[in-house]
Amino acid sequence: MTTSGIDDNLCARESLRATRPVMSVREGHRVTRRTAEPESPVSDLTELEEAQFRLAIEAAPTGMLMVDEGGLIVLVNAEVERLFGYRREELVGAPLGILVPHRSRQRHPELRRAYADDPQARAMGAGRDLYGLHKDGREVPIEIGLNPVPIGGRRFVLSSIVDISERKRAERERAELLAELRDINASLEERVAERTSELAEREILLNEIHHRVKNNLQVISSLINMQVRVLESPAARAPLLACQTRVEAIALIHEKLYQSDDYARVPFAVYSRSLATNVFRAMSDSSAVVSLDVAMEDVALPMDQAIPCGLILNELIMNALKHGFPGGARGTIRVGFCRSQTGQGVLSVSDDGVGFASDFAWGAGESLGHLVIDALVDQLGGSFTVSGVNGARFELTFPLGD
Structure with missing residues (x-):
């Protein structure tokens, strides 16, 4: 579609009037034909x-x-x-170039000649964006299908033209939306990277805190141990040894957290086995003839539950080793943890030792161990039961944290 200017347009119109018929399609509701002197291109049709x-x-x-x-x-x-x-009368007889954008007119005659050399039904400009020139000067995005039509020994080209303005508008909106989504995604990725960096720094900090707390508690334990060694009276040594095991129970919590990938939750089964072994080692006189049986359901407790549970476990194992097997008696201490049917945690310590005295009543005395356990049970919001059939059994029930 091209034109060589106003003079060419005038010459083309004069040529059309002198040598060709002009077809008008519809005027009102009646089909008519305006005929110049030569016969019409559709004169072969009835x-x-x-x-x-x-x-x-x-x-x-x-x-x-x-x-x-x-x-x-x-x-x-x-x-x-x-x-x-x-208007129709403005187009019929005019060169096709009036509908071609100015930037494309120079190359259009070459494209028309190429099509004339190989006329076949096909889409025009496959893979390229095509535009037509509106009368008001704006460019209209279009798709064009070309169809050669031989009539009366002459060759015409019938073009079907589709306005794709709405499709282009939708594509632009889609591209803008995708660009906006990419920007949002990039922003989110940047924020995630920042948060990941912050969390990594926090994990390093927590790791260091647990490590230092554990080391500081070990120093305290060592200081207590130094004091124990200078005391000769078993009665004087016993309270310090009990205090030492409590400090080491807390230190063990921080050690397990330091070694874990989760700095907020303690693998309680692993912790309980280590704690029980440490208590047996600290009270070696009793542990030589008493065995340990640990049956723990795999569970990770938050730190605010793991520490009180660990301290309670420490007190109960020490109590069993101290009072359950007098005179070097042999026996077994069993430590267990499971979830109840109501979803609560159940921590138990039992032994097959001598059991309780006939006048025993929990909390009746002023034992520091009993006071510590009662305070920790309250902290957990749980309940504590004691029974003395075939030995002694202590059971802590408490709501598990999220």
């Missing part, structure tokens, strides 16, 4: 066939435009008028 042809072109939902070998427009339908803003 009047009925010609009327049907014109009606089919006019009724097409897409723009339909026919040009001759010289690139002059010989037929248009109403959709072409709407699409380009020209």
Whole structure:
């Protein structure tokens, strides 16, 4: 589609009037034909066939435009008028170049000649964005299908033209939305990276805190141990040894957290086995003839539950070793943990030792161990039961944390 200027347009129009018929498609509701001196390009058709042809072109939902070998427009339908803003009489007889954007006109004659050399039904400009020039000067995005139409020994090209403005608008909106989503995603990734860095720094800090707390508690334990060694009275040594095991129970919590990937939750089964072994080692006189049986359900407790549970476990094992097997008696201490049917945690310590005295009542005396356990049970919001059938059994029930 090209033009060489106003003079060429005038020459083309004069040539059309002198040598060719001009086809008008529809005027009102009646199909007519304006005929110049030569015969019409559709003169080989019967009047009925010609009327049907014109009606089919006019009724097409897409723009339909026919040009001759010289690139002059010989037929248009109403959709072409709407699409380009020209009246029918302005288009018929005009060169096709008036509908070609100025930036594309120089190359258009070459493209028309290439199509004339190999005319076949195909899409125009496959893979390229095509635009038509509206009468008001704006460019309209379009798709064009080309169809060679031989009539009366002459070759015409019938083009179907589709306005894809709405599709292009939707594509632009989609591209803008995708760009916005990419920006949002990039922003989120940046924030995630920042938070990941902050969490990594926090983990390093928590790791260091647990390590230092454990070391400081070990120093305290060592200081207590130094004091124990200078005391000769077993009665004087016993309270310090009990205090030492409590400090080491807390230190062990921080050691397990330091070694764990989760700095907020303690693997309680692993911790309990280590704690029980440490208590047996500290009270080696009793542990030589008493065995340990640990049956723990795998559970991770938050730190605010693991520490009181560990201290309670420490007190109960020490109590069993101290009072359950007098005179070097042999026996077994069993430590267990499970979830109840109601979803609560149940920590138990039992032995097959001598059991309780007939007048025993929990909390009746002023034992420091009993006071510590009662305070820790309250801290956990749990309940504590004691029974003395075939030995002694202590059971702590408490709500598990999230």
